Amino acid sequence: MPSEIILLLGVNHKNTPLEVREKLALSSGYEEPLQALGKIDGLREYYLLSTCNRVEILVSARDGDDVEKRLAEFLFGDALSPDQYKKHLYCYRNEEAIHHLFMVAASLDSMIVGESQILGQLKEAYRWSSEQKCTGPILNKLLHKSFSVAKRVRSETQIGSSAVSISYAAIELAKKIFSSLENKRVLLIGAGEMAELAAEHLVGNGAKDVVVANRTLGNALDLAKRFNGRAVGLDELHEQLEQVDIIVSSTGAPGVILFKDDVKPLMRNRRNKPLFFIDIAVPRDLDPGLNDLDNVYLYDIDDLNNVVELNKAERDKEAIKASRIVDEESLKFKDWLAGLAITPTLAALREKGDLIAKMELERTLPRLDLSAKEQKSVEMMAGAIVSKLLHDPMLFLRSESCKDQSEMKVDLFRSVFDLEKKQ
Amino acid sequence: MLSEINYLLFNSVLVVSFVASAMYLVFFFSQREKLRRIARMIFLGSGILQSLYIFSRYIIAGHTPITSQHEAVVFFAWSVTWAYLSFHWRYSVRNFGTFVSMLVLIMLLIAATVSRQFHPLAPALQSLWLPVHAGVAVMAYGFLALAFCGAIMYLLQERELKSKKFGFFFSRLPSLDSLDQLNNHCLTAGFGLLTLGIITGSVWARQAWGTYWHWDPKETWSLITWFLYAAQIHQRFTLGWRGKRAAVMSIIGFSAVIFTLWGVNYLLGGVHSYAQ
Numbered sequence: 001m002p003s004e005i006i007l008l009l010g011v012n013h014k015n016t017p018l019e020v021r022e023k024l025a026l027s028s029g030y031e032e033p034l035q036a037l038g039k040i041d042g043l044r045e046y047y048l049l050s051t052c053n054r055v056e057i058l059v060s061a062r063d064g065d066d067v068e069k070r071l072a073e074f075l076f077g078d079a080l081s082p083d084q085y086k087k088h089l090y091c092y093r094n095e096e097a098i099h100h101l102f103m104v105a106a107s108l109d110s111m112i113v114g115e116s117q118i119l120g121q122l123k124e125a126y127r128w129s130s131e132q133k134c135t136g137p138i139l140n141k142l143l144h145k146s147f148s149v150a151k152r153v154r155s156e157t158q159i160g161s162s163a164v165s166i167s168y169a170a171i172e173l174a175k176k177i178f179s180s181l182e183n184k185r186v187l188l189i190g191a192g193e194m195a196e197l198a199a200e201h202l203v204g205n206g207a208k209d210v211v212v213a214n215r216t217l218g219n220a221l222d223l224a225k226r227f228n229g230r231a232v233g234l235d236e237l238h239e240q241l242e243q244v245d246i247i248v249s250s251t252g253a254p255g256v257i258l259f260k261d262d263v264k265p266l267m268r269n270r271r272n273k274p275l276f277f278i279d280i281a282v283p284r285d286l287d288p289g290l291n292d293l294d295n296v297y298l299y300d301i302d303d304l305n306n307v308v309e310l311n312k313a314e315r316d317k318e319a320i321k322a323s324r325i326v327d328e329e330s331l332k333f334k335d336w337l338a339g340l341a342i343t344p345t346l347a348a349l350r351e352k353g354d355l356i357a358k359m360e361l362e363r364t365l366p367r368l369d370l371s372a373k374e375q376k377s378v379e380m381m382a383g384a385i386v387s388k389l390l391h392d393p394m395l396f397l398r399s400e401s402c403k404d405q406s407e408m409k410v411d412l413f414r415s416v417f418d419l420e421k422k423q
Numbered sequence: 424m425l426s427e428i429n430y431l432l433f434n435s436v437l438v439v440s441f442v443a444s445a446m447y448l449v450f451f452f453s454q455r456e457k458l459r460r461i462a463r464m465i466f467l468g469s470g471i472l473q474s475l476y477i478f479s480r481y482i483i484a485g486h487t488p489i490t491s492q493h494e495a496v497v498f499f500a501w502s503v504t505w506a507y508l509s510f511h512w513r514y515s516v517r518n519f520g521t522f523v524s525m526l527v528l529i530m531l532l533i534a535a536t537v538s539r540q541f542h543p544l545a546p547a548l549q550s551l552w553l554p555v556h557a558g559v560a561v562m563a564y565g566f567l568a569l570a571f572c573g574a575i576m577y578l579l580q581e582r583e584l585k586s587k588k589f590g591f592f593f594s595r596l597p598s599l600d601s602l603d604q605l606n607n608h609c610l611t612a613g614f615g616l617l618t619l620g621i622i623t624g625s626v627w628a629r630q631a632w633g634t635y636w637h638w639d640p641k642e643t644w645s646l647i648t649w650f651l652y653a654a655q656i657h658q659r660f661t662l663g664w665r666g667k668r669a670a671v672m673s674i675i676g677f678s679a680v681i682f683t684l685w686g687v688n689y690l691l692g693g694v695h696s697y698a699q
Binding site for chain 1 (some may be wrong): 663
């Protein structure tokens with residue numbers, strides 16, 4: 001019997017540079033990749049997560065080495081050869097996969113440990129998968145569990161208190177460039193959720209003016225309204241750059257939208273006042289060469305990671321607490337999964353017992369002259385004998401002692417009770 | 424008797440300045456606020472001892488003690504110390520003291536290596552203008568030295584921010600903006616005093632020698648220094664030069680100051696030479 005496994009493959013910010021992740025990130029949304037994923041042999045349930053820091057595939061599949069290979073090929077496409085991607089890719093099976101998913105959901109694997117955006121991204125990815133009917137009983141349960149683990153971690157530890165998001169790191173940096181954010185002007189390029197979050201933090205720290213530049217002016221207006229700011233079109237970008245101090249770029253544009261040579265002439269008009277660019281888009285929006293200009297500071301999301309390292313120590317303590325919760329929940333889920341493995345066996349055994357009782361009753365009852373009430377009693381007795389006889393074996397199957405070798409136990413059980421043929 | 428006190432005073436200045444620097448350095452590593460306060464008190468002590476030392480030399484020599492190499496350097500260290508301490512009353516810049524106290528210590532160590540002999544003052548120079556001219560010029564150097572320290576800190580912090588490798592200095596140094604402000608303020612004060620120093624010098628020269636300007640090497644180099652700083656301040660006003668460029672200019676300007684103070688005496692001589 002080919003057994004079922006849970007597989008998780010992916011790349012993240014820890015072992016894959018931004019240049020590679022840029023090639024993998026799905027800018028076209030979830031729909032197409034999920035359909036493509038569905039065409040891979042051997043997958044029963046599948047789910048896909050793509051954020052700027054990670055791309056991960058989670059599947060429940062028939063066991064076999066091929067699935068892993070096919071998924072890796074799907075993930076990297078033509079971007080990288082197997083030799084190249086080997087060092088980036090991680091692949092977890094069963095318990096490890098569950099554990100990793102919970103770690104991600106609880107924001108323990110994030111670039112900024114404790115940030116809360118990842119849970120929202122996870123939920124959105126799950127919504128796509130379930131809408132496309134890609135998930136089934138196992139992944140549904142697993143993902144829902146990951147959400148509740150994240151909630152538990154958040155409420156029982158302080159992990160979220162020191163770093164809320166990537167914006168936190170950006171503010172730390174801004175304070176080392178400008179002494180305070182008081183009266184600094186902020187320009188958001190792109191009106192996405194990330195931009196909103198960043199703006200919220202900047203304004204919370206004293207930034208005065210928020211200008212939103214976006215391809216569709218409507219979205220820009222909505223966002224600008226939230227901060228009593230102004231909305232402008234992307235064509236006004238250069239003019240705005242003369243006025244603002246901090247720029248957060250998060251568009252979904254496929255390429256660079258602002259080059260070094262665009263900004264260079266502006267610095268004279270700015271009288272060389274410092275400019276702080278934060279590029280949280282993947283693929284990147286801003287020319288990395290900007291950082292070479294005097295009084296211009298450019299950070300992309302990988303760079304922000306370094307700032308986060310500074311505050312790591314205090315968060316590490318909370319992270320230990322949080323990983324204990326994750327360990328605990330992973331174990332519980334493993335038990336549930338093991339329970340899932342024995343459920344068909346238990347049902348088959350029960351069925352076989354009932355069938356034997358029924359057959360024996362059908363053979364015996366017609367030969368006896370019994371009243372309806374007496375017949376009922378005999379039927380009940382036969383049922384009770386089957387139940388009592390099966391009670392201990394079933395208890396044994398469910399017991400803790402054999403949890404780790406449930407597969408072996410199930411096989412043994414099936415051959416002892418000769419259940420194989422029925423399947 | 425007096426010269427013994429004088430000798431002891433200089434040694435205690437050295438020791439106290441060394442302790443202050445060491446304390447500031449420990450504070451720089453540990454960032455414990457209590458250490459900073461202690462270091463500051465010791466540094467203040469060093470400033471007072473320096474003043475006493477200069478005063479004792481004044482009594483022995485009978486004129487403002489700025490006529491030998493040793494005296495000039497001690498005076499310079501004194502002016503840096505007091506420029507910093509007076510500056511500190513207005514506003515403080517994180518970990519600035521560490522850099523300043525190191526600079527002062529280096530100056531005092533240099534002063535310790537050269538001859539501490541007293542030099543008689545040429546009759547032409549015995550005038551009230553000596554303390555005025557020398558005092559103003561040395562105070563100018565003090566502020567320019569502070570700008571130099573600020574510039575070094577700016578470059579260190581800027582390098583960390585640009586390279587995105589956040590090491591030792593990132594958390595310990597203040598923001599670029601405040602360092603740039605510091606540079607700007609010290610430069611403005613230093614430049615004003617430098618201008619005044621040159622003017623008083625030329626007025627004194629008129630009295631002593633009959634002409635305002637001699638093209639003595641020291642005068643020439645002061646003028647070069649003055650132009651370097653004037654150019655920087657001009658650029659800041661007109662084009663908004665700031666940040667790295669301003670910091671580099673401060674360092675170049677300060678090298679000119681150092682050369683004016685020492686290099687000229689050793690290499691070029693002239694009426695300002697101490698060893699006449």
